[in-house]
Each structure stands twice: as C-alpha cells, then as structure tokens.
Amino acid sequence: MQAVLIKDLSKEYKIKGKKVQALKDINLQIEQGSFVTVVGKSGCGKTTLLRILSGLEDKTKGEINFNSPKVSIIFQEPRLMPWLTVKQNLGFSLINNKDKSATEKNVNKYLEMLGLTEFKDAYPSQISGGMAQRTAFGRTLCYNPDLILMDEPLGALDAFNRRKLQKDLIDIFVRNKKTIIFVTHDVDEAIYLGQKIVVMDQGRIIKEFSVELPYPRKTSNEDFFKLREEILSLILNE
Amino acid sequence: MKKLKGLIVPIIIVIIWWISTSLNLVNAYLLPSPGRIVDTTLTLLGNGLLVKHLTASLYRVFAGFFISVIIAIPLAVLVALNKKVYDYLEPLLEFIRHIPPIALIPLLILWMGIGEAPKISIIILATFFPVFLNTISGIVNSDVRLEEVGTVFNFSKLDILIKIIIPQALPSILVGLQLGLGYSWRSLIGAELIAASTGIGYMIIEAEQLSRPDIIIVGILSIGLLGYVLDGFFLRITNKLIKWDREKSDYAGGFD
Numbered sequence: 440m441q442a443v444l445i446k447d448l449s450k451e452y453k454i455k456g457k458k459v460q461a462l463k464d465i466n467l468q469i470e471q472g473s474f475v476t477v478v479g480k481s482g483c484g485k486t487t488l489l490r491i492l493s494g495l496e497d498k499t500k501g502e503i504n505f506n507s508p509k510v511s512i513i514f515q516e517p518r519l520m521p522w523l524t525v526k527q528n529l530g531f532s533l534i535n536n537k538d539k540s541a542t543e544k545n546v547n548k549y550l551e552m553l554g555l556t557e558f559k560d561a562y563p564s565q566i567s568g569g570m571a572q573r574t575a576f577g578r579t580l581c582y583n584p585d586l587i588l589m590d591e592p593l594g595a596l597d598a599f600n601r602r603k604l605q606k607d608l609i610d611i612f613v614r615n616k617k618t619i620i621f622v623t624h625d626v627d628e629a630i631y632l633g634q635k636i637v638v639m640d641q642g643r644i645i646k647e648f649s650v651e652l653p654y655p656r657k658t659s660n661e662d663f664f665k666l667r668e669e670i671l672s673l674i675l676n677e
Numbered sequence: 678m679k680k681l682k683g684l685i686v687p688i689i690i691v692i693i694w695w696i697s698t699s700l701n702l703v704n705a706y707l708l709p710s711p712g713r714i715v716d717t718t719l720t721l722l723g724n725g726l727l728v729k730h731l732t733a734s735l736y737r738v739f740a741g742f743f744i745s746v747i748i749a750i751p752l753a754v755l756v757a758l759n760k761k762v763y764d765y766l767e768p769l770l771e772f773i774r775h776i777p778p779i780a781l782i783p784l785l786i787l788w789m790g791i792g793e794a795p796k797i798s799i800i801i802l803a804t805f806f807p808v809f810l811n812t813i814s815g816i817v818n819s820d821v822r823l824e825e826v827g828t829v830f831n832f833s834k835l836d837i838l839i840k841i842i843i844p845q846a847l848p849s850i851l852v853g854l855q856l857g858l859g860y861s862w863r864s865l866i867g868a869e870l871i872a873a874s875t876g877i878g879y880m881i882i883e884a885e886q887l888s889r890p891d892i893i894i895v896g897i898l899s900i901g902l903l904g905y906v907l908d909g910f911f912l913r914i915t916n917k918l919i920k921w922d923r924e925k926s927d928y929a930g931g932f933d
Contacts, residue, residue: 493829495825495829511830514822514825516822518823518826520826520844522921522922523921531826534836564921
C-alpha cells in the first residue's frame with residue numbers, strides 16, 4: 440500500500456528575478472511502512488522536496504497524494520523550544536490534548552525509549568547536541584505521525600552520536616513501523632538506513648535502488664561496498 | 678558578597694558627608710548633616726506625610742504603567758504581525774516618540790485640569806514607547822524556524838502566536854517593561870514638580886519654597902530607594918519568568 444504518491448512535481452524559485460528550478464518532474468512512490476533515504480549533493484533539491492511534502496512550501500506544479508494523513512518533519516537542527524524542558528518539549532505537539540494523563544504516559548514512554556529520563560527537567564541549552572536531536576525525535580514520535588520526514592537530522596552531530604542515533608533510528612523504525620523519508624548527503628548513511636534509496640541530482644531523481652540487506656547493516660559488507668561505489672559514481676558523474 | 682561590595686561606595690559617601698558637615702566644611706543650610714536627614718525622615722514618617730506622598734506617587738506610577746502596558750503590548754503584537762498596520766502608524770509614532778512627555782504637561786493641564794488625569798497621562802506616554810518598541814522587536818526577531826515547528830504540528834495561527842512567538846519575545850518584552858517602569862517613575866516626578874498637591878515631587882517643590890533642604894534630600898533619597906526596590910522586585914519576577922534564558926550561561930556546552 441502506498442503512503443505517498445508524487446506525480447510530476449516541480450518547484451521553481453525566483454532569485455533576483457531569475458528563475459531557479461529546484462525540482463523538475465519528480466515521480467516517486469513510497470510504500471507504507473518503508474524507510475526511504477534520499478541522497479544527493481548539496482543543492483540537488485532534496486530539502487525542497489521534504490519541505491513541500493511537509494506543507495512548509497508550495498509546489499509550482501504536480502500532484503502529491505498522501506495515504507497517511509498525519510505528516511511530521513524532523514529538521515537538521517533540533518528546533519526545540521528553549522523555554523521548555525526536555526520533557527515539555529517532548530509533549531509540545533500534544534499541548535492542546537485534553538487527556539493530560541495520556542500525554543504524560545506517552546511522553547514518559549519516549550523519554551525512557553530515547554534515554555532522556557535523567558535529563559527530563561533540563562532546558563535545551565543545558566543538554567548536548569545529540570540529546571537535543573534525540574528530544575526532537577521524541578517530540579515527533581509523541582505526535583505519532585504516519586509519515587516522518589527527516590531532513591539530515593544527524594548532519595550536525597559528531598561521528599559517535601551519529602552512529603548511536605542511526606542505530607536508535609533503525610530500532611524505532613523496526614518497532615513502530617512508521618513510513619520514513621530520510622534526506623542525507625552521506626551515501627553510507629543512506630545505505631545503512633534505507634530500504635529504498637532515491638538518488639537526486641539537479642532537481643531530478645536520477646535513480647532508485649532497493650536495498651535487501653537485513654538490519655543492522657555492516658558497512659564492511661561486500662554488497663554495501665558495491666552499492667556505495669555505484670551511488671557515488673552516479674552522483675559524481677564518474 | 679556582591680551586595681556588600683555595592684554598599685562600600687555609598688557608606689564612604691555618607692562618611693565624607695558626615696565629616697564635612699560635622700567640621701562645618703559645607704554650609705549646613707545648603708547641605709544638612711546625615712543625622713538631620715535621619716531626624717527629618719523619622720518626623721515625616723511619624724506625621725504620616727512621607728507615606729501620604731509616597732502612596733500618591735506609587736498610585737500614579739502603577740495606574741499609568743498598567744494602562745500603558747495594556748495598550749502598548751496588544752498594539753505592538755498587532756503591528757509586529759502586520760507590516761501594513763505599521764506603515765500607517767509609523768510616522769505618527771515616530772513623531773510622538775520624540776516629544777518628551779513633560780513638554781505636554783501644560784497642554785494636558787489645560788485639557789484635563791490639575792487632577793490625576795494629566796499626571797497619569799504623562800506616565801502612560803513615558804512608559805508606552807519602551808514597552809511598545811521592545812515588544813515589536815521581540816516578536817519581529819522571533820525565530821521563524823520555531824514557528825515552522827508549530828505549522829508542522831498543525832497549530833492554529835493563534836497557537837503559534839501564544840505558544841511559540843510570545844514566549845520567544847518574552848525576554849525583550851520584560852526588558853521593555855523594566856525600562857518603562859523606570860521612565861514612568863522619572864516622568865512622574867517631573868509632572869508632580871509642576872502641578873500637584875500630593876506626591877514626592879510636590880513634597881520636594883514645597884520644601885524648596887519653605888527653604889527645607891533636609892526635606893528635599895529625604896524626597897530625593899525616597900525616590901532613589903523606591904526605584905531601586907521596584908527594579909529589584911521586577912528583576913526577581915523577570916528571572917522567574919525567563920528562568921530558561923538566565924540559566925543557560927551556567928550550563929553552556931551541555932554534557933558533551
């Protein structure tokens with residue numbers, strides 16, 4: 440069953456009167472409960488694609504059909520509310536929920552799952568970048584969307600935190616079976632996480648790959664290595 | 678320790694003052710001794726005059742400040758969120774902003790008489806701009822990226838304003854309120870010096886006419902002390918309201 444169907448999606452910007460084509464004729468089908476990674480160089484249009492899917496930007500033309508009504512996005516920066524504690528940030532999307540005990544239960548569940556219980560009363564300025572991004576994950580999970588869009592959410596983290604969160608992400612995906620579209624410029628990360636890899640260049644999808652490797656994946660695996668070389672040569676036009 | 682350090686300079690000033698008057702180095706008529714000031718303070722407290730004048734001044738400050746805040750904050754929110762409204766109001770506001778409120782006293786007395794209305798109007802005018810401009814600045818500079826978080830979670834525009842924009846603007850709004858309170862106190866004394874029958878300003882001008890520098894000094898010290906106490910009280914409330922903003926420096930760097 441499809442979660443999202445994108446048909447002939449295009450996006451044009453005007454910068455100082457000049458037209459810039461950010462996306463051109465994007466056609467993409469995303470299955471329910473699948474983990475899709477979108478990889479490409481900076482400026483290839485992958486962030487624009489996510490922003491249009493999340494409703495933060497309008498498309499110029501094309502069609503997007505969602506089978507999943509509830510969509511959320513995790514940004515590259517955690518974007519936590521600095522005046523709220525970690526726990527309050529987790530429950531931020533449910534701030535209007537009248538059933539406070541259900542919210543509390545939900546928030547506590549994700550605090551525990553993401554290892555944030557110890558820091559639940561800290562403000563965002565008092566925690567590390569890794570913990571802040573974990574809090575952003577928790578906030579989105581509390582919202583319980585059907586489709587989660589992720590815009591290079593691990594891009595600003597150090598290698599250790601990045602690896603830890605990649606593992607956590609797979610764990611969350613396997614446990615919750617959400618549909619995830621994850622944008623990255625890191626080919627290894629795209630292969631490590633995605634069941635389907637969409638390669639973009641200059642606003643177009645240039646190829647899609649299916650990854651059959653079981654989780655957790657090893658970067659030293661021969662198939663992993665071959666796929667990486669193939670994607671890299673595609674992106675670098677070698 | 679910090680508070681004790683702050684007391685050293687005032688104590689030195691009082692000692693120099695006390696020595697100068699005791700040794701008759703200054704004319705006691707122009708500058709009465711600290712002992713005389715204490716005596717006068719006790720007398721004014723005893724006959725209730727100081728409390729009466731302070732109460733009158735405080736009432737005017739709080740009334741003017743409150744009215745100004747309930748006009749300035751909603752108007753600033755409206756203007757900050759709607760550039761078109763600001764285009765209509767900007768020339769008028771800029772014009773009024775450059776007029777010292779005290780310059781309006783004669784006109785206000787002519788229009789409103791010598792009752793409470795002109796004095797409170799002066800305070801409203803003096804308080805308005807710091808509150809108004811700081812509220813606008815706080816809202817205009819709020820992080821659009823955080824507003825996007827609200828959009829993603831399907832928040833209404835009102836929710837985004839109340840739950841994302843206003844909390845971000847709060848430190849700036851509080852700075853405006855603090856400045857406004859200081860301005861209102863200063864302008865009140867100006868208004869009372871010109872047209873009043875009660876209030877600390879009136880007490881000072883009446884003492885001048887009676888050639889009582891001791892009462893003038895008690896009035897000046899009362900103004901300074903009250904301003905200091907009000908500011909300290911306001912700072913405490915501010916620190917509680919924006920605890921997150923004040924605490925970050927202690928933990929900068931987090932737990933990496």
